Amino acid sequence: xxxxxxxxxxxxxxxxxxxxxxxxxxxxxxxxxxxxxxxxxxxxxxxxxxxxxxxxxxxxxxxxxxxxxxxxxxxxxxxxxxxxxxxxxxxxxxxxxxxxxxxxxxxxxxxxxxxxxxxxxxxxxxxxxxxxxxxxxxxxxxxxxxxxxxxxxxxxxxxxxxxxxxxxxxxxxxxxxxxx
Amino acid sequence: xxxxxxxxxxxxxxxxxxxxxxxxxxxxxxxxxxxxxxxxxxxxxxxxxxxxxxxxxxxxxxxxxxxxxxxxxxxxxxxxxxxxxxxxxxxxxxxxxxxxxxxxxxxxxxxxxxxxxxxxxxxxxxxxxxxxxxxxxxxxxxxxxxxxxxxxxxxxxxxxxxxxxxxxxxxxxxxxxxxxxxxxxxxxxxxxxxxxxxxxxxxxxxxxxxxxxxxxxxxxxxxxxx
Numbered sequence: 001x002x003x004x005x006x007x008x009x010x011x012x013x014x015x016x017x018x019x020x021x022x023x024x025x026x027x028x029x030x031x032x033x034x035x036x037x038x039x040x041x042x043x044x045x046x047x048x049x050x051x052x053x054x055x056x057x058x059x060x061x062x063x064x065x066x067x068x069x070x071x072x073x074x075x076x077x078x079x080x081x082x083x084x085x086x087x088x089x090x091x092x093x094x095x096x097x098x099x100x101x102x103x104x105x106x107x108x109x110x111x112x113x114x115x116x117x118x119x120x121x122x123x124x125x126x127x128x129x130x131x132x133x134x135x136x137x138x139x140x141x142x143x144x145x146x147x148x149x150x151x152x153x154x155x156x157x158x159x160x161x162x163x164x165x166x167x168x169x170x171x172x173x174x175x176x177x178x179x180x
Numbered sequence: 181x182x183x184x185x186x187x188x189x190x191x192x193x194x195x196x197x198x199x200x201x202x203x204x205x206x207x208x209x210x211x212x213x214x215x216x217x218x219x220x221x222x223x224x225x226x227x228x229x230x231x232x233x234x235x236x237x238x239x240x241x242x243x244x245x246x247x248x249x250x251x252x253x254x255x256x257x258x259x260x261x262x263x264x265x266x267x268x269x270x271x272x273x274x275x276x277x278x279x280x281x282x283x284x285x286x287x288x289x290x291x292x293x294x295x296x297x298x299x300x301x302x303x304x305x306x307x308x309x310x311x312x313x314x315x316x317x318x319x320x321x322x323x324x325x326x327x328x329x330x331x332x333x334x335x336x337x338x339x340x341x342x343x344x345x346x347x348x349x350x351x352x353x354x355x356x357x358x359x360x361x362x363x364x365x366x367x368x369x370x371x372x373x374x375x376x377x378x379x380x381x382x383x384x385x386x387x388x389x390x391x392x393x394x395x396x397x398x399x400x401x402x403x404x405x406x
Binding site: 042086133141 | 229
């Protein structure tokens with residue numbers, strides 16, 4: 001979850017995906033990126049050398065790498081800041097470079113669900129389309145499958161919960177993610 | 181007259197992104213423009229915390245890091261170069277953190293009328309998607325886009341292509357210097373720029389009670405009746 005707010009709209013929306021996945025029998029663990037210490041990638045490229053395929057930066061990303069590798073699916077959530085994902089989620093995404101190497105990326109075959117929220121009126125003006133374009137191409141590159149997107153408007157903290165149709169879509173996306 | 185370059189590469193001026201920024205800055209200097217460079221890898225600019233918009237109330241972010249220094253340099257400059265490598269088909273996280281912190285600058289259109297240029301380098305994929313994103317970031321803030329220069333890593337390995345890139349970067353520097361000196365406008369960008377202006381105006385008018393600094397800024401800098 002890439003919102004700096006604990007109960008931000010993107011978090012609320014992603015929790016519905018979690019509920020759907022749980023209902024379909026999946027086990028789910030949640031991580032709030034803003035509360036974790038994740039430094040920027042330094043482009044040292046050590047992770048892509050054949051003899052050392054892990055990131056040398058010792059921070060909270062080290063907790064996430066094994067979780068990502070072990071997971072069958074990932075839910076990513078972000079508010080739209082400045083026409084794309086938040087810097088918090090971007091820090092995480094850049095560091096996922098370390099999950100690649102000569103044999104491809106550890107994302108291969110995993111299913112991805114994405115929740116995006118924004119203050120503006122639609123996905124075009126808000127720039128959510130930029131985030132979706134990035135996810136579409138980046139996850140295709142690492143051979144992961146995007147199970148679906150949910151996105152909507154919410155400015156006041158948590159107000160997205162009032163959008164019942166969207167909350168149902170998010171729940172259903174969770175079920176799809178879990179293979180239900 | 182001054183142009184600053186903001187570099188989102190972890191390698192600062194030593195990487196491919198820096199290699200394209202250098203001739204651009206040189207060309208500007210040759211045209212008599214002062215330049216300065218802010219490498220985000222040498223600075224601490226934390227992500228926006230999504231607080232209840234303290235910056236819109238007081239005019240400054242409460243996070244005590246290097247952002248304020250970069251912000252003051254942006255406000256004082258005539259031109260800004262946004263330079264970043266392409267990471268996951270977007271700007272680097274370092275650059276994204278800086279951009280997210282420009283939230284108040286965007287809503288107040290504080291960079292409106294300045295001149296912007298973009299530099300993007302990419303490992304293999306087309307850098308265009310990142311150039312387009314940074315163009316949006318500039319246009320929505322009301323900067324005039326002078327141009328961009330981008331490259332994939334392999335081009336640096338070919339002497340002819342590398343020479344062409346260096347020339348393209350220097351040409352962009354010359355165009356930027358001319359645009360600043362002649363106070364050029366780019367009518368083709370008006371529609372998009374004005375759209376950004378109207379969106380931000382609407383937002384600030386709607387939230388004027390919660391955003392006293394932003395509301396006051398609009399009242400003293402822009403015509404709210406437009």
